[in-house]
Each structure stands twice: as structure tokens, then as C-alpha cells.
Amino acid sequence: MLSRTADSLFWLGRYIERAGNNARGLQVALRMASLTRDAAVRDSAWRALLIASGCAPGFAATGAEPTQEAVVRYLAADPSNPSSILSCIEAARRNARAVRTALTVDMWEAVNETWSEARRTTAATFAPDNLPGFLDWVKSRTVQFNGAYADTMLREEAWRFVRLGTTMERADNTARVLDVHHHAIADAEQDGAVAYVQWQAILRSVSALRAYHWVFHARLEPRRIAELLILRPELPRSMIACYARIEETLEGIAAAHGGRRGECHRLAGEMHARLRFGRIEDIMAGGLHDFLTATIDRNLQLGRQIQDFYLQA
Known part of the structure; x- marks a missing residue:
């Protein structure tokens, strides 16, 4: 196998997994923030999420305060963050396309359909009322991809x-x-x-x-x-x-x-x-x-x- 093919397959797996991890982390931080009225505790939850995702240095460079709105935007949709959910989906699809013939039909469809739906997201997708549904969708798509490669690849x-x-x-x-x-x-x-x-x-x-x-x-x-x-x-x-x-x-x-x-x-x-x-x-x-x-x-x-x-x- 060519090293560039192996590289694309390796990073395809990493980016899909990272998107799901970020979705779970955001769900947990939202839940913790909803359980307290203490602003310090809420801010601590968002800071912890940035550190756990490895995105704290990049977020700090934006100069923004770690509020719910800012962290959600940075980890879910910010194109300048290579580890945001939408960036991970974009990168996963790019790697999948590069090695299309090495993937099964189910794998390609899982990645490509996820990418197509992700492109239709808007600012409203990340509003507080809609965000839980989006995060559930991301988790379900990562599970679908993992199931596809586990069940259909030689x-x-x-x-x-x-x-x-x-x-x-x-x-x-x-x-x-x-x-x-x-x-x-x-x-x-x-x-x-x-x-x-x-x-x-x-x-x-x-x-x-x-x-x-x-x-x-x-x-x-x-x-x-x-x-x-x-x-x-x-x-x-x-x-x-x-x-x-x-x-x-x-x-x-x-x-x-x-x-x-x-x-x-x-x-x-x-x-x-x-x-x-x-x-x-x-x-x-x-x-x-x-x-x-x-x-x-x-x-x-x-x-x-x-x-x-x-x-x-």
C-alpha cells in the first residue's frame, strides 16, 4: 500500500472519531452548565472542555472569553479550528475521497452523506434549542461510519x-x-x-x-x-x-x-x-x-x- 493511501485512511479514522468525541464533550458541558447557576462553575466546564479537546491554545489565540456561545462556536463550527466538528467532517471527507477505491460502498456513503448534510448547517443549527439535536446527529453518524468499516471491510x-x-x-x-x-x-x-x-x-x-x-x-x-x-x-x-x-x-x-x-x-x-x-x-x-x-x-x-x-x- 502506498504511504499516502495509508495516511489518508489513518486520518479518516482519526477525524471521524474526533468529531464524535467533540460532540460528546459538548453534550456533557451543556449538561453541567444547565445544572448550576454559578457562573464560575459554568466557565470552568467550558475551559475543561477546551483543554480535553486539545483546543485550548487555539481558542486562547482568538482572544474570546470561554463562554458557552464562544466555545460551542469554536468546537462545533469554526473553520479556523481544524478540530471543530465541521472541520473534522470536511477533513474526513477529503481523505475518504482521496482513497475512494479503498473504501466499501457503505463507508463512502456514511462519510459523503454526513459531509453533504453538514454543509447545510447554518448559524441556527448551533442555537441553544437546536444544538442538542445536532450533537446527537454527529454521534449517530460517527457510529454509522464505525459500524460500516467494522462490518464491511476486508x-x-x-x-x-x-x-x-x-x-x-x-x-x-x-x-x-x-x-x-x-x-x-x-x-x-x-x-x-x-x-x-x-x-x-x-x-x-x-x-x-x-x-x-x-x-x-x-x-x-x-x-x-x-x-x-x-x-x-x-x-x-x-x-x-x-x-x-x-x-x-x-x-x-x-x-x-x-x-x-x-x-x-x-x-x-x-x-x-x-x-x-x-x-x-x-x-x-x-x-x-x-x-x-x-x-x-x-x-x-x-x-x-x-x-x-x-x-x-
């Missing part, structure tokens, strides 16, 4: 690179969501309604609230939330589940290339092993924030190594 190289991009983006998002709320997780003394809402927000951001209750059959506890999102392989969006798929996918690509491996394979194996043999007690004792920031940095390094080894022409 388990060959094209599928592996889409899967690799999707899973890399997902692992990064889970780590960032946890890290931006690490105080709510690490502070064992924190309790009350505000803490409970924050704990719910973490789980809702990765669609894991029901999964938590299914796994633990208990009320929300910060240590268990961290355990679920970091070390429980049953949860598809947990960090350990993501890195298991990343390592497996890279091994599949290496096998298809005669066993040729590089630094990206070593890094992926190291990150998976660190989680596979990790214990939540040790992670919490060593500092949750330090653990998560190190993971985010390693994920960025892994992405660069994948780019260098497979995706550069």
Missing part, C-alpha cells in the same frame, strides 16, 4: 490503518478527559453534588456511565472511575483496550510487510504492557495527573513514530 491493510487511526484518537481522548478532571478523581475527600456531577461528566464524556454501573454495581467512586477508564479491558474506550488494539493492529501491519518493525511497534508494546501489568493503587499513589500526562505525551510520540515509519512518502 481484514486487510486498509482496514488496519482506519482502525489504527480511530483507536489512536480514542486513546488520546480518554486520557485527556480523565486528566482534565484529575482533581475530581484524585481528591478522595471531595464529596457532594458538585463532585458527583463531575464524576458523571467523566463517564458521559466516553459513553461509559451505564458501563460503570454494569461492571461495579455500586455508586460512583472516583478510584473505580479511574480503574474503569484506564485498566478495564471490557470497556472499548478504556486506555488498556485501546492500546491492546493499537499493538495488535501494528503487529498485523508488520506481518503484512514481511515482519518489518520500527520504534512505533516497541512504543505500542511498552504502553500496552504498562497498562496490562499496572494496578490502580500504584497509579493513584504515584500521581494520577503525572501518569496521564506521561501517557498523553507518549501517545503523541507514538503518533509521530507511526507517521515516520508508515505514512511518509
Whole structure:
């Protein structure tokens, strides 16, 4: 497979996943803002969302205050933000078009129809009354795309690179969501309604609230939330589940290339092993924030190594 084809497939998976992650994050921030009359708490929720999405530096450069209206506009529709939902859909379609023959009909239709509908959005789409419906639509379209490539692609190289991009983006998002709320997780003394809402927000951001209750059959506890999102392989969006798929996918690509491996394979194996043999007690004792920031940095390094080894022409 040509490196430029692999690059387009990889970023197709990443951009679709990023659009869905931003939609979930906006839904959670809207819910948190609606549950309080404290302006400081509301502003904190929007700042946290900007940090979790990796868009805080870009938003700061606009000079705007992190109000609901400004953050929604920047993360949902701003064309100057390459990670806004509409920008992600545009970039996904551009990458899909470049590798049209490598996609199944269902995949192409999922991307192209999403792009066509996204082009019909107006300022009214992002008004408070209409925004929840738009965010639900984005989530449903990302699920449709993920289902299309999971159910219709041959388990060959094209599928592996889409899967690799999707899973890399997902692992990064889970780590960032946890890290931006690490105080709510690490502070064992924190309790009350505000803490409970924050704990719910973490789980809702990765669609894991029901999964938590299914796994633990208990009320929300910060240590268990961290355990679920970091070390429980049953949860598809947990960090350990993501890195298991990343390592497996890279091994599949290496096998298809005669066993040729590089630094990206070593890094992926190291990150998976660190989680596979990790214990939540040790992670919490060593500092949750330090653990998560190190993971985010390693994920960025892994992405660069994948780019260098497979995706550069």
C-alpha cells in the first residue's frame, strides 16, 4: 500500500472519531452548565472542555472569553479550528475521497452523506434549542461510519490503518478527559453534588456511565472511575483496550510487510504492557495527573513514530 493511501485512511479514522468525541464533550458541558447557576462553575466546564479537546491554545489565540456561545462556536463550527466538528467532517471527507477505491460502498456513503448534510448547517443549527439535536446527529453518524468499516471491510491493510487511526484518537481522548478532571478523581475527600456531577461528566464524556454501573454495581467512586477508564479491558474506550488494539493492529501491519518493525511497534508494546501489568493503587499513589500526562505525551510520540515509519512518502 502506498504511504499516502495509508495516511489518508489513518486520518479518516482519526477525524471521524474526533468529531464524535467533540460532540460528546459538548453534550456533557451543556449538561453541567444547565445544572448550576454559578457562573464560575459554568466557565470552568467550558475551559475543561477546551483543554480535553486539545483546543485550548487555539481558542486562547482568538482572544474570546470561554463562554458557552464562544466555545460551542469554536468546537462545533469554526473553520479556523481544524478540530471543530465541521472541520473534522470536511477533513474526513477529503481523505475518504482521496482513497475512494479503498473504501466499501457503505463507508463512502456514511462519510459523503454526513459531509453533504453538514454543509447545510447554518448559524441556527448551533442555537441553544437546536444544538442538542445536532450533537446527537454527529454521534449517530460517527457510529454509522464505525459500524460500516467494522462490518464491511476486508481484514486487510486498509482496514488496519482506519482502525489504527480511530483507536489512536480514542486513546488520546480518554486520557485527556480523565486528566482534565484529575482533581475530581484524585481528591478522595471531595464529596457532594458538585463532585458527583463531575464524576458523571467523566463517564458521559466516553459513553461509559451505564458501563460503570454494569461492571461495579455500586455508586460512583472516583478510584473505580479511574480503574474503569484506564485498566478495564471490557470497556472499548478504556486506555488498556485501546492500546491492546493499537499493538495488535501494528503487529498485523508488520506481518503484512514481511515482519518489518520500527520504534512505533516497541512504543505500542511498552504502553500496552504498562497498562496490562499496572494496578490502580500504584497509579493513584504515584500521581494520577503525572501518569496521564506521561501517557498523553507518549501517545503523541507514538503518533509521530507511526507517521515516520508508515505514512511518509
